[in-house]
Amino acid sequence: MVVHGLSEDDADRIFHALADRTRRDIVTRVLHAEQSVSDLAERYSMSFAAVQKHVAVLERAGLVRKVRRGREQIVHAGLDVIHQAKSLLESYEHLWRHRVARIDALLAETDTTQGD
Amino acid sequence: MVVHGLSEDDADRIFHALADRTRRDIVTRVLHAEQSVSDLAERYSMSFAAVQKHVAVLERAGLVRKVRRGREQIVHAGLDVIHQAKSLLESYEHLWRHRVARIDALLAETDTTQGD
DNA sequence: CCCATGTACAACCATCGAGTTGTACGTTAG
DNA sequence: CTAACGTACAACTCGATGGTTGTACATGGG
Numbered sequence: 001m002v003v004h005g006l007s008e009d010d011a012d013r014i015f016h017a018l019a020d021r022t023r024r025d026i027v028t029r030v031l032h033a034e035q036s037v038s039d040l041a042e043r044y045s046m047s048f049a050a051v052q053k054h055v056a057v058l059e060r061a062g063l064v065r066k067v068r069r070g071r072e073q074i075v076h077a078g079l080d081v082i083h084q085a086k087s088l089l090e091s092y093e094h095l096w097r098h099r100v101a102r103i104d105a106l107l108a109e110t111d112t113t114q115g116d
Numbered sequence: 117m118v119v120h121g122l123s124e125d126d127a128d129r130i131f132h133a134l135a136d137r138t139r140r141d142i143v144t145r146v147l148h149a150e151q152s153v154s155d156l157a158e159r160y161s162m163s164f165a166a167v168q169k170h171v172a173v174l175e176r177a178g179l180v181r182k183v184r185r186g187r188e189q190i191v192h193a194g195l196d197v198i199h200q201a202k203s204l205l206e207s208y209e210h211l212w213r214h215r216v217a218r219i220d221a222l223l224a225e226t227d228t229t230q231g232d
Numbered sequence: 233c234c235c236a237t238g239t240a241c242a243a244c245c246a247t248c249g250a251g252t253t254g255t256a257c258g259t260t261a262g
Numbered sequence: 263c264t265a266a267c268g269t270a271c272a273a274c275t276c277g278a279t280g281g282t283t284g285t286a287c288a289t290g291g292g
Contacts, residue, residue: 008137011134012137015132019128019131020280021127033215049282049284050280070290071238077212089205092198093199095144096198153269163253165254170250173249187260187268187269189269
């Protein structure tokens with residue numbers, strides 16, 4: 001039934017990670033092209049440590065992964081987790097459709113039993 | 117290009133609202149069936165005021181809407197906003213595919229010019 | 233080897249967020 | 263009208279978060 005395969009803790013981490021515009025921007029950037037942490041840090045008007053923390057939050061959520069290359073740490077997008085988050089929201093929409101169907105069925109049934 | 121139509125502030129509010137499991141649970145419940153705030157409050161082991169605050173956060177994000185019915189406040193799901201949030205994540209996936217296509221094109225070009 | 237680079241991490245500060253309790257207000261049933 | 267119900271909101275506590283600076287450590291180039 002649950003296709004997204006996310007625990008409540010996963011969802012907590014993922015949505016919390018996405019709830020910050022700097023972090024969403026980082027995700028967008030690494031989706032375009034993988035970059036080192038310092039490459040990313042140059043783009044923002046905050047300290048390197050702050051950007052590092054944002055990357056850490058994204059990493060804990062699985063939205064991003066780091067791979068060493070020499071002395072740099074290259075940040076990759078965690079495509080699978082993005083997909084899972086999308087699936088979760090999709091399941092909300094399905095829930096709604098299912099409910100509408102249920103109500104339709106109920107109305108139809110009331111309709112048929114109305115002649116009693 | 118941007119199909120979801122969400123501002124950065126919108127996205128902040130939406131993802132922040134979804135980053136709490138109680139609030140996600142409330143969304144799930146009202147997707148199943150609209151309920152009053154006190155109906156919802158009965159389901160959780162926290163104060164009425166706390167649940168009220170959660171509903172307010174969801175409302176500010178547009179994930180939920182309240183409509184007065186007598187002395188009760190009925191909570192409805194904000195289906196459109198859920199859909200917009202899904203679209204945003206979808207656009208991330210598209211970004212990725214676009215990038216892969218770009219790289220493919222680049223490799224192909226390098227391939228053709230290699231015979232020069 | 234040595235220094236600059238890229239990173240990691242701790243300590244600190246201010247603000248925010250989630251929860252509480254208490255009070256006030258409108259609405260409906262008697 | 264009055265009492266109970268459902269809601270709204272302010273004030274408070276306390277832990278989490280986003281930001282800072284400072285220090286330490288590994289690695290690659292000259």
